[in-house]
Amino acid sequence: MFDNFLFISSAALTVCGALAVVLSPNLMHACTYLLTSLIGVSGLYVTLSADFLAATQLVVYVGGVVILMLFAIMLTGGNDNKSVNKFGIEKIAPMGNIKTFTLAGLSALLMALVISKIIVNVTKAVPKGELPPFSSTVEKIGELLITDHVLAFEISSVLLLGALIGAALIARPRKIES
Amino acid sequence: MNGHSNLLNLILWMPMLGVLAILLIPKTKENWIRYTALFNTIITFALTIVLYMKFDPTVPGMQQYFNVFHPWISQFNINYSLGVDGISLPMIVLTSLLFSLCILCSWTISKSVKGYFALFLFLQSSVFGVFMSLDFFLFYVYWEVMLIPMFFLIGIWGGENREYAAVKFFLYTFFGSVLMLVGMVALYFVSADNPDIGTNTFDILAMSGGKFTDLSLRLFGMDISFSKFFFVMMFIGFAIKVPVFPFHTWLPHAHVQAPTAISVILAGVLLKMGTYGFLRIAFPIFPQASVHFADCIAWLGLINVVYGALCAMAQTDVKKLIAYSSVSHMGFVMLGLAAMTVQGMNGAVLQMFNHGTSTAMMFLLVGILYERSHHRWIVRPDGTKGFGGLYTQLPKYSIVFIIAMFASMGLPGLSGFISEALIFLGIYEKYTTITVLALFGLLIGAAYLLWMFKRMFFGEVIEECKSYTDMNAREIFYMSPLIVAVVVFGIYPTPILDVMKVSVGNLVSLLAKFN
């Protein structure tokens, strides 16, 4: 019962958040909606008895990525009152117009068609039966990460380091040429 | 010597290592780049000295110990095949010496330092490739590759009219190498029919020895001797590089426009690639045709000597004057080659080396002066003096200049004399008239240099020269090895003659069979 409740609320949170991201006319709001959507995903992980993932999702996404984005949004606001940059383009980029939304809708429809076709095919092949009971995954993931998946683990650590340095290098203020 | 050495590989790829290292250094760290390049060339020079030490002067032909052989494109029997003998060894040593000095001389280059030094080392590697290749295809590849850095070095770092000079240099040399390519491909297809060779090959050693003497070629309804036809083609290809008389006009342009170090390399090393081509490819592969055209080569050499000297006398631009003097001096090399005697050939190879050092000195000195004056007019177009009284103003510079000048006019005791005397001795018996006329070229050679020296160095110091400073420590430092070389090899040429005389004798005896 609790499972069902959790699933439904999480799913609603996720889907509604996502839709709000699509439709919100304000970037800041859209970002906040993304936050809710991601929290919803975290809830879905809980229903899938992936406790470690749910926690990670919360910590990394909710606590990290989205905050980062909020910062980025605030940093790119510009410091003067001009609304147009030197190339004649609006500084605060528009959130889309009829044309783009039509295009987006069509694309989404296209994707929806093909994906629904896949899903129909896939769900038929899923075996039915009792799901295993919940047990904490933290310990096992930890073990896997240093045994079977140690290479991927190391690579991802290097990737993160690289991304960290790269981001710092790219975003550091420099004299702007041209 | 038993065993096998990878020294040639090391020397050939060392500069490329330097290129890589330089590319990894950020372009703002200009001094790092300079020191890396310097360090690299010095290591390369040390390696060539090791090569010289390990070289066995008693072996005629290629030294088995140093040969490097790897199949490259085995479908076409193209191999990565390197070797060294007594003819190429002095050239390799000269190349590595001049390149390391030129790095020092380019210290003041400030425009895109990274690109300059990277291209410079790239050039060095390709020049080594030309002097080491034993495979005609590889030789051709390096011959062409060498053009690329040269084109950019002249075209980017040159003087006002640099694009014109660079394009001219490129197209001219390219034209020559296309002729060479035709000859190369023809040889490749013909070689399979030859019973001594048996397969299609680009191997220079396998093809040499006059194996194509009897072949003939049907062209435009006439029967032409295969070897003569393709000898002429290759002759033009190499002659452009030397440059021999009708093909010489790219040289003054390229020299005048190129930055100092590039002029040094151009005159000191690249011109020798032409004569080296004769010695390595044209003569051994077509000995009969070479003997047949010897008269022609001798007359062209004479024209080079006299024409170059006369033209030099009329120049008012110092660098152009020295460029024409190079034309004149390379004429002596051609004369020595045409002699096809032991004295003449040895003299020619020695002259290749000695001209490398003495002309390098001249160009370096002009470069030093140019850094102070930013012009090179002996007499400006409006008739006023460009320089005057430099002897009083720059005493050290003048002394070095005198040494370089007298070395290049062949004063006994300095390096030019022995090689020129050997060349004349070699050629006198066969071409007495040419010798006497060429000696007058030598006379004019002294005249234009002394006249230039008189106009620039003697007399009162003119107003604009009063601000010039004498040579600084760096300049003296990079001139000193050349001074030592010029004096030492003028008095005691044995270190060079010893390594080459057996190889040259080998070639001469091959040619003598067809004489």
Added chain:
Amino acid sequence: MITLSSYLAISFLLFVCGIAVMIARKNIIAILLGVELILNSCAINFVAYTRFVNNNLDGHIMSLFIIIIAAAEAAVGLAIVIRFFQIRESIHIDDATQLLQ
């Protein structure tokens, strides 16, 4: 009854939303939001399959890496955005047409 299909449906919706965001928006940061949505939809799929089909932890590991990659991507992407803004004073996607020339 919560089945695999329900999870797939949610992920499907998320994915479509992400696509729509990426195409509809002209703001680079907004587009990055869309990318995040797409990544999350994939992650849900992995975990759902692991739960219902394989019953091991490989999907979890995969999702974990997706999160890591998302973090890296966000860091670098946003750095680029900021740099881009420094240069062009704009984060309009149509402004980033340097490659056209």
Added chain:
Amino acid sequence: MEYTLGSILPILLGPFLAFVVNIFIVKKWTKLGVFLSCFGMFVSLFYSFRIFKDFVFGKYSTGYYVHKVFPWFDLKAAGVSNFAVDMGIYLDNMSAVMLFMVAGCAFLIHIFSTYYMAGDARYGRFFVYLSLFTTGMLGLVLSDNLLSVFIFWELMGFCSYSLIGFYYEKEGAGNASMKAFMTTRIGDVFFLVGILAIWTTVGSVRFVDIYAAIADGSFNGLYAVGLPLATFAALSVFMGTIGKSAQFPLQVWLPDAMWGPTPCSALIHAATMVAAGVYLSLRMYPLMELGGITTFIAYIGAITAFGAATIALVQTDIKAVLAYSTISQLGYMVLGIGVGAYNAAFMHLITHAVFKACLFLAAGSVIHSLHDHHTHGHVQEMPRMGGLRKKMPLTFIAMLCCTFAIAGFPLFSGFVSKDRILGDALVMATQSKAYWIPAFLGFTAALLTAFYMFRMMFLTFFGEPRDKDLYDHTHVEKLSWNRNLPLLILTVFTLGGWYSGHFFGGWVKIPGVEHKEWFATLIEKPRVENFKAYKSLPFGSVDTGADRVFEESQFNPDKYFTEKEAHHVHLVHAIGAWASIAIALAGWFIAFMMYSRGAWNPGRWVNAFSGWYRALQNKYYFDDLYVKGILQKGLLPFNNLLSRFDMGVFDRYAVDGWEAVNRFFYRIAKWVDDVIVDSVGVDGTGASVRFFNVILRTFQNGKIQFYFIIFLVVMVGYIWKLV
């Protein structure tokens, strides 16, 4: 006693090491460097005196020689070549005398230079050049082959270039040095041709091998450039002499050589540079004889002797007078070679070296004392001098003795040597009519020599000072060892007795002293017959000469003549001797009447022969001919034309013209393209290309989202197909 290397090489190494060390130290430690130079010369003098002593005082005979060879470099390759080049030392009676003369003169000039050059800004550098110069000459004298002669010969050319251009602030010094180097180099080029001709014929350029080849007749029947080979080679080598010893027509450089400091002029004019040319001709005398060019040589010498003497008549610069007198005296030597007076020519080389060195040093002493307060320069013009004998008596005496010597006054050295040359010329003239002109020119030149030398003496030392201001500022000569000692020593050696063996002409005999004509005994023509069976030394070997025993030759000048001929020769010689005494006195008398007594006015002569006078002042227009005529009107315009042709015509049309050819082909291709391809296929090809162009351009619009949509569409297509 056999000479080891240790007793010969110091002659060369003394000055050479001084040169090498001085390059590095002389700027900082000038005094030490100068001392080193002088010391090196002293070592050289010491060792050359030992050899001289051995030869002169009878230890060795005329035909004795020491020959040592050392390998230099070789081109030996097994089975191909056995070519090698050797250097060597060749020491015989002639080199022994030459060595002593060169080392002696050079040493004294070194000493004098420490006086003359002191205080000069480049005092030290002067000695560097001086050492190298002397090394060159000593090396040349010690050489055993022509190549090494050529090497030292050129080295001297370089040194003279540097020394003449020593005052490089002056434009004229630059011109003079270039002229000297280039003019001598013309001769050098011919010399090199001669070396090549001999080398390829004989296979070696050692003197002994050449003598042996001449004796064997290796030159017979060979031709080069249409001449017999011996003539060709002899002419080429003699051209070297013409250049180096400033003979007609290459005499123009020597007068300009006085741009250098005076001691260096002394060195060039006396001991080293110009002596080298004559020395070479003497060495190669058998070749000249074989080539049959002796008459030619005699004419060249006589013309030079006469021509230069006439030019010297009108010079007003004290050094110019001396310079032309040098050319004239060199002409005598060459004349001596031409008329077969081998011994006398060589003796004149030695005596001339001594008195000319002395004259130049004395002139230097005069010039150095005369300091002009207005221009702050030294004065060389004779019209501003006069009466100087009171101010500088020692210099005056030295110069007077030298003047007696050069004018050919009895008891002085010039008389001994010049008289013999003229006597032999007269003997030749009695035998062949072709030699009358050289003999006549020779005697006339003797008259002129006496005249212009005494003119110089009278103008400089006698009479009243013409420039009072200058005279008053001139200090009375102070004795100083480095100024007067060299002069004194050289003056002593201007006495004829040192060379002829009897100081008073044979009439007065000093009891207890053996009067031996050592010079005539010692020096005689190289006798090639001696070398007939000579086997060339293998290259790289060292010849000790131990197996050769030569007897001391007895002087007998008549041994080649019959008694009747000898009588004739003696008679002619006697006539010649008295004639030259008379001529010398006549020259003195004319000069005395013109410049001392003032009885005859030289101006009247000038007016009477104004055309000649102008020609003389312009040095017979040789400079004009060479510089203005051949160089400025001939060679330089030709060069400019050639250079303009090279860049303006050849390069522009023949090379860059290819661009035009290419453009022509390009136009044809373009026409084909425009007319045929374009007009025919314009709708098909052109339009279709344009069509695709439009489509493709829409695709590449640089908008990421557009690309993304394309990507999606394609991906959807694929997946649809897959699933």
